[in-house]
Amino acid sequence: MPYCFFQTFGCQMNVADSDELQRMLSERGYLSTSNPNDADLIIVNTCSVRDHAEQRAKTRIAEFARQKRKGARLWVIGCMAERLGDTLKQEITGIDTVIGAKAIDKMDQYLARYLPGSTDEHTGIVKKSEVSDFVAVMRGCNNYCAYCIVPYVRGPEMSISADQITESVRKKVDQGICEITLLGQNVNSYNDNGIDFADLLVKVAAIDGIKRIRFTTSHPKDCSEKLIKTIADNQKLCHHFHLPFQAGSDRILSLMNRRYSASQYLDLIDKIRQFVPDADITTDILVGFPSETEEDFEQTLSIVKKVRFTTAFMFAYSIREGTKAAEMTDNIDELVKISRLNRLIDLQTAITRQIYEQTVGKQIEILISGRQEKRDKMWMGIDNGCKRTLLSCENVKAGMILNVRAVKSSGMTLICERV
Numbered sequence: 001m002p003y004c005f006f007q008t009f010g011c012q013m014n015v016a017d018s019d020e021l022q023r024m025l026s027e028r029g030y031l032s033t034s035n036p037n038d039a040d041l042i043i044v045n046t047c048s049v050r051d052h053a054e055q056r057a058k059t060r061i062a063e064f065a066r067q068k069r070k071g072a073r074l075w076v077i078g079c080m081a082e083r084l085g086d087t088l089k090q091e092i093t094g095i096d097t098v099i100g101a102k103a104i105d106k107m108d109q110y111l112a113r114y115l116p117g118s119t120d121e122h123t124g125i126v127k128k129s130e131v132s133d134f135v136a137v138m139r140g141c142n143n144y145c146a147y148c149i150v151p152y153v154r155g156p157e158m159s160i161s162a163d164q165i166t167e168s169v170r171k172k173v174d175q176g177i178c179e180i181t182l183l184g185q186n187v188n189s190y191n192d193n194g195i196d197f198a199d200l201l202v203k204v205a206a207i208d209g210i211k212r213i214r215f216t217t218s219h220p221k222d223c224s225e226k227l228i229k230t231i232a233d234n235q236k237l238c239h240h241f242h243l244p245f246q247a248g249s250d251r252i253l254s255l256m257n258r259r260y261s262a263s264q265y266l267d268l269i270d271k272i273r274q275f276v277p278d279a280d281i282t283t284d285i286l287v288g289f290p291s292e293t294e295e296d297f298e299q300t301l302s303i304v305k306k307v308r309f310t311t312a313f314m315f316a317y318s319i320r321e322g323t324k325a326a327e328m329t330d331n332i333d334e335l336v337k338i339s340r341l342n343r344l345i346d347l348q349t350a351i352t353r354q355i356y357e358q359t360v361g362k363q364i365e366i367l368i369s370g371r372q373e374k375r376d377k378m379w380m381g382i383d384n385g386c387k388r389t390l391l392s393c394e395n396v397k398a399g400m401i402l403n404v405r406a407v408k409s410s411g412m413t414l415i416c417e418r419v
Contacts, residue, residue: 004030005039007064009057010047012216013183014078016134017104018045021077024111036064041073041115046080048149051318054080058092065094073114075099082153083322102155105139131369131399133177135168136160137200138184143219145246146257146324147286147317150185157185162192162200166207173209178399179367180204182215188222198230205236211401212367212384216242220268221260225275232275239276240386243268244284245307248299252289257324262303269307280310280385287344288317288337290328297340304347310355310386312348316341356409359387363419366391368400381416389414 004025008018021043022032036042042064047053057080064074075097076088082100089095097114099107140155141148169180182204184190190197197215204213213236220243231237243265247253250261272279285304287297304312316337319326366381366389378390381402390413391404404416 001029001031002040003033003038004041004043005033005036006043006045007036007060008045009053009060010045010049010079012134012181013136013139013185014045014047016136016183017078017101018043019134021045021104021107024107028111028115037067037069039068039072041075042068043075043077046076046078048079048083048153048320050315051320061088061095062092065092068094073097075114077101077104079149079153083149101153131177131367132179132181133172134181134183135165135172136184137165137182137187137197137215138190141185142189143186143259144257144324146255146328147289147320149320149323152322154185157189159190159192162195162203165200166203169204169207169210173207176399178209178211179369180210180213182213184215185217186219186222187215188218188224188227196224196226198224198227201227201230201237202234205234210236211399212236212238214238214240218243220245220265221258223268225271228272228275238386239279239384240282241272241276241279242282242284245303246284246286247289247292247296248301248303249292249296252292252296255291255325255328256286256289262299265303266306278385280387281307282311282313282386283307283309284313284315285344286315286317287340288332290317290325290332291330292317292332292340301344301347304344304351308351308355309348311352314341314344314348353409353411356387356411356414359406359414360409361406363403363405364389364414364416366402366404366416368396368398368402370398383414387414388412389416391416391418393418 006018006022008014033039044057044061046057061076068074073096074094076095077099079101081098082102086098088098099110138157138159140157141151142157144151187197190200201213245265246256246258248262285300364383366383368379368381370380372378372380378392379396381389381391383389403419405419406414406416408415
């Protein structure tokens with residue numbers, strides 16, 4: 001049997017794409033290996049959202065190119081592959097095939113072309129974990145935020161049909177999956193012949209065997225009251241909203257082409273708190289965007305203090321060739337960027353610790369996702385929002401939903417006991 005090895009960089013959409021490709025390879029007789037030196041096919045799924053992500057991927061690809069065994073193939077796929085194309089072959093000797101993100105949906109054709117000797121024998125089921133998995137609901141993006149390369153490498157928005165999505169979820173339920181995360185660059189703009197994202201959530205929630213549903217990522221401009229109320233009214237829909245606000249300054253938001261103001265974002269947060277008061281709200285924040293002043297940055301800190309996000313993904317701006325922001329000339333000194341980023345991280349870390357500490361003593365409902373392989377071998381779980389938990393008890397298995405009490409916080413994890 002031939003073996004395949006995957007290295008995936010970037011977002012959950014990339015993880016989902018890798019999982020789907022791994023499933024397709026499984027159907028063609030490939031087994032997975034955790035050792036690239038044993039692989040007949042090495043696949044690196046790349047990210048292009050920041051220069052650092054590309055450099056990390058290139059370093060790893062070069063290592064695989066040097067170390068792969070004789071006769072093994074090295075494929076580079078995903079967003080960086082889309083952006084750079086076959087120039088990657090010129091830059092890194094040893095790459096056999098480059099497949100861009102826009103071609104992911106045609107992967108079966110590439111497999112037939114580049115792996116003509118593979119069989120159609122099904123060898124097993126590939127899934128993200130014992131109980132959780134991803135399902136893409138749309139691809140591409142129409143927003144063209146000034147700093148973002150994604151619309152250029154993934155193409156325009158395309159909503160996958162609701163029937164196809166629900167069928168994919170049913171198949172995963174048959175494999176033992178009970179928690180689904182629906183993925184898209186902007187799930188809030190989903191539209192399948194009048195079926196919007198709130199409607200889609202109701203359809204997926206109606207599938208027998210599904211216990212929890214999550215989704216990411218949302219754009220604030222498209223987050224509707226209908227969607228918020230749908231989440232409030234359906235027990236299967238997790239109380240977690242990931243809403244990137246990126247910056248607190250209206251001037252910077254306009255330059256970013258985000259199409260909402262800071263006050264509109266705060267109004268949206270208020271609406272979520274009104275209908276889903278226990279919601280965990282998380283976000284993305286970008287500091288050091290061209291021309292950002294200290295006053296602009298202070299407005300970002302002000303938003304963080306007002307909203308009190310459970311967690312946040314925080315980054316310093318880096319130039320992405322081909323984006324509108326790359327044409328801007330008023331760039332911020334790197335040391336200033338790093339200083340602002342560190343101040344932001346310190347603030348958000350303190351808020352996260354406070355939120356976890358405030359949960360201690362409360363009874364919460366967690367989904368058991370698996371067990372630690374090392375250390376204390378405690379059961380790992382996640383509450384109905386996004387808070388991570390650990391539990392030590394007997395007669396537990398992955399996929400169970402348990403009532404527990406948080407008895408301690410490590411700052412980023414709740415230690416719980418069974419009620």
